[in-house]
Amino acid sequence: MNVIDIHALTKKYRGNKAIHHLTLQIEENKITGLIGRNGAGKTTLLKMMAGFIKPSSGSVAVFGRNPFNNIQVSANMISIDDKMIFPTALNLAEVLKGAESFYPNWNKELAEGLFQYFTLDPKKYHNELSKGMKSTFNLIIGIASRCALTILDEPTSGMDSAVRKDFYRAILKDYIEYPRTIIMSSHLLSEVEDILEDILLIKDGQLKLHKPVEEMKELAIGLRGKTELIDQLIKDKEVIHRKSVGVAVSYVVVENTFLPARLEEAKDQGIELLPVSADDLCIYLTNKTVGGIDDVFSKH
Numbered sequence: 001m002n003v004i005d006i007h008a009l010t011k012k013y014r015g016n017k018a019i020h021h022l023t024l025q026i027e028e029n030k031i032t033g034l035i036g037r038n039g040a041g042k043t044t045l046l047k048m049m050a051g052f053i054k055p056s057s058g059s060v061a062v063f064g065r066n067p068f069n070n071i072q073v074s075a076n077m078i079s080i081d082d083k084m085i086f087p088t089a090l091n092l093a094e095v096l097k098g099a100e101s102f103y104p105n106w107n108k109e110l111a112e113g114l115f116q117y118f119t120l121d122p123k124k125y126h127n128e129l130s131k132g133m134k135s136t137f138n139l140i141i142g143i144a145s146r147c148a149l150t151i152l153d154e155p156t157s158g159m160d161s162a163v164r165k166d167f168y169r170a171i172l173k174d175y176i177e178y179p180r181t182i183i184m185s186s187h188l189l190s191e192v193e194d195i196l197e198d199i200l201l202i203k204d205g206q207l208k209l210h211k212p213v214e215e216m217k218e219l220a221i222g223l224r225g226k227t228e229l230i231d232q233l234i235k236d237k238e239v240i241h242r243k244s245v246g247v248a249v250s251y252v253v254v255e256n257t258f259l260p261a262r263l264e265e266a267k268d269q270g271i272e273l274l275p276v277s278a279d280d281l282c283i284y285l286t287n288k289t290v291g292g293i294d295d296v297f298s299k300h
Ligand SMILES: Nc1ncnc2c1ncn2[C@@H]1O[C@H](COP(=O)(O)OP(=O)(O)OP(=O)(O)O)[C@@H](O)[C@H]1O
Pocket: 013, 014, 017, 018, 036, 037, 038, 039, 040, 041, 042, 043, 044, 045, 187
């Protein structure tokens, strides 16, 4: 069953398209990573899934319903981001207590365990917390609420690296015990890759790729060798990434649609065949240009 069904979705802000004609589905009980660079449209897309903002055109269905102002959708969903605000009169312990009565699947032991592990002070107020501590508290609520649809928009923003790692592990462990649909946005795949099943990559509001992480690893190939030979090998291929490596030597990344015999031949010609990680592939696919930062320097 699809929890999310999006068709020809567009969101414009003052005429500028933040999301552009997006069509996709997200299956039940999967962890999907929404990956994209700054300004790619991740938050806008997640807000439309959560029913917080209206599309300009196209449709979003969550559990088969339009999520905008829909009580049935919001009863089964939680959306966590770094702009969350809580009642200022309540301290953290009181907010947790409130969440317990609000979310039907709330896991009290887990919430308290995480709260103690991350040494949050129950007497403190949310608006007194540091950026990383706010994210920590928000994510405890996001995990412990165990909602059928859990939307996490850059959930670890401001956390230090050790806390981020602990949280990714916590998300995965709790998901294994209690599967649900989790959509988590991030700039960088490398951090979250291990806990994801699917990757949804967007660039400039458009869908670049939606695939299982495992398939991503096989999708592209890196080729390094004499520029002349490389150009011959890839002449009918779309270049995903290219850079010069010294004089007359190039490294290119292309979709791996070669016949095995052709790759063997390339190897015999001295071309190196290199794997391309899912993380690097996402970076190349979302770069504004085919070259990298080196291009900026080589032009000056
Ligand atoms: N309320 C708004 N009014 C006008 N433009 C907006 C608004 N919100 C977002 N945008 C624009 O829409 C585009 C997508 O923004 P969005 O915040 O969805 O991207 P993002 O992928 O979440 O970025 P980041 O990773 O930097 O948080 C950007 O060009 C942004 O400037």
